[in-house]
Amino acid sequence: MLGGGGVLIALLVVGVVAVLWFVGVYNGLVRLRNQVKNAWSQIDVQLKRRHDLIPNLVETAKGYMKHERELLEGIAKARSNAQAASGVKEQSAAEGILGGLLTKFMAVVENYPELKANQNMMALQEELTSTENKIAFARQFYNDTVMRYNNKIEVVPSNIVAGMFNFDQEEFFEVESLEERQPVKVQF
Numbered sequence: 001m002l003g004g005g006g007v008l009i010a011l012l013v014v015g016v017v018a019v020l021w022f023v024g025v026y027n028g029l030v031r032l033r034n035q036v037k038n039a040w041s042q043i044d045v046q047l048k049r050r051h052d053l054i055p056n057l058v059e060t061a062k063g064y065m066k067h068e069r070e071l072l073e074g075i076a077k078a079r080s081n082a083q084a085a086s087g088v089k090e091q092s093a094a095e096g097i098l099g100g101l102l103t104k105f106m107a108v109v110e111n112y113p114e115l116k117a118n119q120n121m122m123a124l125q126e127e128l129t130s131t132e133n134k135i136a137f138a139r140q141f142y143n144d145t146v147m148r149y150n151n152k153i154e155v156v157p158s159n160i161v162a163g164m165f166n167f168d169q170e171e172f173f174e175v176e177s178l179e180e181r182q183p184v185k186v187q188f
Contacts, residue, residue, distance in 0.1 A: 022161060025157070025158045025161045026161050026165065028152065028158070029149075029152060029153070029158065029161060029162055029165070029167050032145070032148060032149040032152055033149060033167065035145045035148075035149070036142070036145050036146055036149050036170050038145075039138070039141050039142035039145040039146070040088070040142055040173075042138045042141065042142070043135065043138040043139060043142050043173060045138075046131060046134045046135040046138050047082070047091075047095060047135065049131050049134070050098075050128070050131045050132070050135060051079055051082065051083055053124060053127055053128050053131060054075060054076075054079045054098075054102075055076075055079075056120075056124055057105075057121075057124045057125075057128065058072050058075055058076060060115075060118065060120050060121050060124060061105075061109065061112075061115060061121065064112045064114055064115035064118075065108065065109075065112060065115065068108055071101070071104060071105060071108060072105075074101050075098070075101045075102065075105060078094070078097050078098040078101050079098060081094045081097070081098075082094040082095050082097075082098045087171075088170070088171040088172070088173055089171055091173075092173050092174055099132075102128070106125070109121070109125075139173050142172075142173050143172050143173060146170045146171070146172055146173075147172075149169075149170055150169045150170060153167050153168075153169060154169075
């Protein structure tokens with residue numbers, strides 16, 4: 001049987017363990033939330049790279065694609081909308097539209113042999129393809145990180161700490177348009 005001092009020590013040990021557990025869970029949630037923010041930043045970097053390539057791509061194509069003015073203007077507008085979008089859902093939707101137009105653009109380029117043969121256009125297409133791959137990897141990393149974070153918020157016992165400190169679920173970066181689900185076709 002424990003005496004008065006033994007009970008006090010046992011309670012103190014239990015209290016210290018509980019505090020350490022609580023701090024560990026809280027810090028784990030903060031780390032995961034920061035990983036989600038970092039993963040989103042990586043997507044943002046690649047999307048900016050894509051946005052920076054588009055004016056060069058359009059400018060190179062303008063001289064050859066006189067009959068495709070509506071498509072080129074649509075790409076420019078979609079790029080502006082994507083740059084102005086904020087939040088995962090809005091940016092995901094805007095990028096879906098832009099990706100669909102870029103896919104259509106690459107298909108239309110096939111109708112212009114002189115444009116396809118242009119060295120500048122070939123380099124831009126290669127750069128865009130590389131960027132699209134990096135965007136896909138960044139999206140996958142982001143969504144994996146969001147899944148780990150959201151799972152941590154929902155599972156017992158960390159959901160108790162998450163609820164106490166208002167850790168909210170994050171949204172996945174999802175492909176909105178059917179056109180963006182198709183890969184960008186670049187053929188030489």
